[in-house]
Amino acid sequence: MTDWPRVQLHVVTGKGGTGKSTVAAALALALATSGRNVLLCEVEGRQGIARMFDVDPLPYAERRIATGLPVAPADGLEPGPPGVVHALHIDPEAALLEYLSMYYKLGRAGRALDKFGVVEFATTIAPGVRDVLLTGKVFEAVQRNSRNKGATQYDAVVLDAPPTGRIVQFLNVSDELAGLAKVGPIKHQSDTMMTLFRSPRTAVHLVTVLEEMPVQETADGIAELEAARLPVGGVVVNLVRPRDLEADDLAAARAGTLDRDRLAKDLAAAGLPDGDLAEGLVDGLVVEAHDHAVRRALEDTQREVVAELGRPTYELPRLPGGVDLGGLYELAGELRAQGLA
Numbered sequence: 510m511t512d513w514p515r516v517q518l519h520v521v522t523g524k525g526g527t528g529k530s531t532v533a534a535a536l537a538l539a540l541a542t543s544g545r546n547v548l549l550c551e552v553e554g555r556q557g558i559a560r561m562f563d564v565d566p567l568p569y570a571e572r573r574i575a576t577g578l579p580v581a582p583a584d585g586l587e588p589g590p591p592g593v594v595h596a597l598h599i600d601p602e603a604a605l606l607e608y609l610s611m612y613y614k615l616g617r618a619g620r621a622l623d624k625f626g627v628v629e630f631a632t633t634i635a636p637g638v639r640d641v642l643l644t645g646k647v648f649e650a651v652q653r654n655s656r657n658k659g660a661t662q663y664d665a666v667v668l669d670a671p672p673t674g675r676i677v678q679f680l681n682v683s684d685e686l687a688g689l690a691k692v693g694p695i696k697h698q699s700d701t702m703m704t705l706f707r708s709p710r711t712a713v714h715l716v717t718v719l720e721e722m723p724v725q726e727t728a729d730g731i732a733e734l735e736a737a738r739l740p741v742g743g744v745v746v747n748l749v750r751p752r753d754l755e756a757d758d759l760a761a762a763r764a765g766t767l768d769r770d771r772l773a774k775d776l777a778a779a780g781l782p783d784g785d786l787a788e789g790l791v792d793g794l795v796v797e798a799h800d801h802a803v804r805r806a807l808e809d810t811q812r813e814v815v816a817e818l819g820r821p822t823y824e825l826p827r828l829p830g831g832v833d834l835g836g837l838y839e840l841a842g843e844l845r846a847q848g849l850a
Contacts, residue, residue, distance in 0.1 A: 512821050512848040513742065516712045518651050518705065519667045520742075522676040522730065523716030524723045528747040530557045531832050531840065532716045532825065533669035538841035539850030541577025541592030545664040548650050549574075550597045552643045553671060558596045563834060567598035571650075571661060575834075578841055595661060597650070604642040641682045641699050648702045651710070673715060673730035677737045680706050680713070712742030714849070717815070719746060719808035728818055743821040743849055746812070750804060750827055762802035767795055823847045 513519070519536060523529035530551070537549040548571065551558050556566045562574045577592040651666050671679050682699040705711060713734055717727040727744060734741050754762070761767050772791050815822055825843055828836045844850050 510848060511850055513712050515709050516742070517663075517665055518647070518711040519665065520670045520676070520680065520711065520713040521667065521716060521745075522670045522673050522713060523745075523747075524674075524726045525672050527716045527718050527723050528825075528832075529672075529716040530669050531561065531837070532714075532745050532747060532844075533667050534558065534561050535825070535837050535840035535844055536714075536850055537594045537665075537667040538575060538577050538837055539845040540665045540667065541575075541594045542845070542850075543580050543589045543592065545577065545592035546595065546661060547577065547592060548595045548597060548661075548663045548666045549669070550599055550647055550650070550666065551669040552599045552647075553669070554598075554600070556598060557669065558598065561832070561834070561837060562596070564596075567596055569598065569600050569603035571595045571597045578838065578845060592664070595663075597646070599643050599646045601639045601642050604646050640679050641702070644680065644682055644702055644706075645698055648705055651705060670713075673726050676713065676730060677733045677739065680739055681737050682706075707738050707740065709740065711740050713739055714742040714745055715820075716745045716747055718748045719811040719815070721811065724811045724814050727815070731818060731820065741820060743823055744815055744818060745844075745849070746815060746822060746824045748827045749824045750801065750808065752805070754798075754802075754805075759802045759805055762795075762798035763806065765795070765799060767798060769795065821848070823849045 519533075519540070521529050521533040521536065523532070533551075534549060537547045541547040549558060558564075558574070559566050564572075564574055572595060573593055574596045575594040577594060579591050580589065647666060647668050650663055653660055653662055670676055682702060715727045715730055717723040731741050731744075758767075769791055772794060773787055776787055776790060823844060824847070825840050828839065830836065832840070841850070
């Protein structure tokens, strides 16, 4: 069962380096179950979705890129074909041309403006307008109705959003436009979007790792979102190290008192030769164990801080081989098992 049954728009943010794009991709795969259609959007111009799913660079158009996880007996869902993940790379200039065509009927004229650099000028000089255009496309994907003839209807939309430090400004488009547009179509559009962004149909999930700065930025981000009346979702703790060692072994590794003779015997039992090679391997293992134990102690401290944030928390492991498509499916399975999707 999911912790977010009413949510249609999942916004994923996090400090740079925490893996928010990876989490957004895994969440999209996890949500695409039992025939559900999911749209995964990116707005930062990095073509990260294409790299993660090993597909060609995405145009400003929705493209099918993957199928979701199959239904498992524990999911409580009706058996059926997996859902589909579509992707959309939202470019602000293309979004502005689409906006001009929809609201001002500027088809060829809009493209002419693009050639003269007017589009780039407009999206650079007024960042609030740029954010309205980017979020407006996401809003349209969530709100599709009979007027959007031929367009795919999505059960959920996942937005790989800007980092935590900019997420409130990015989503709070109505306030950001207050000094730029007090009336007109773009003001009306921003006000309408805020009804979705501040509703229970939206959740802003924050991604962190168990380090002091990212955890503190997550706490600050939650406070800023709440102050802006934007709905806070869960906290996804990414890149968690294995927790296989017992507390006593971790303490010994941290103190440098591991039983070296026992390690040497275990290596010999595994078929490794004796002598200098074995001694060097023991030395290396002791150093690695110490570093791991110190890191685990830091993670445990920060895990307590995360727990005090009072939000549903989900943990994703550090994958030894890095994140490829198979790794994304593995992480998607973790998110679904823990209730985020």
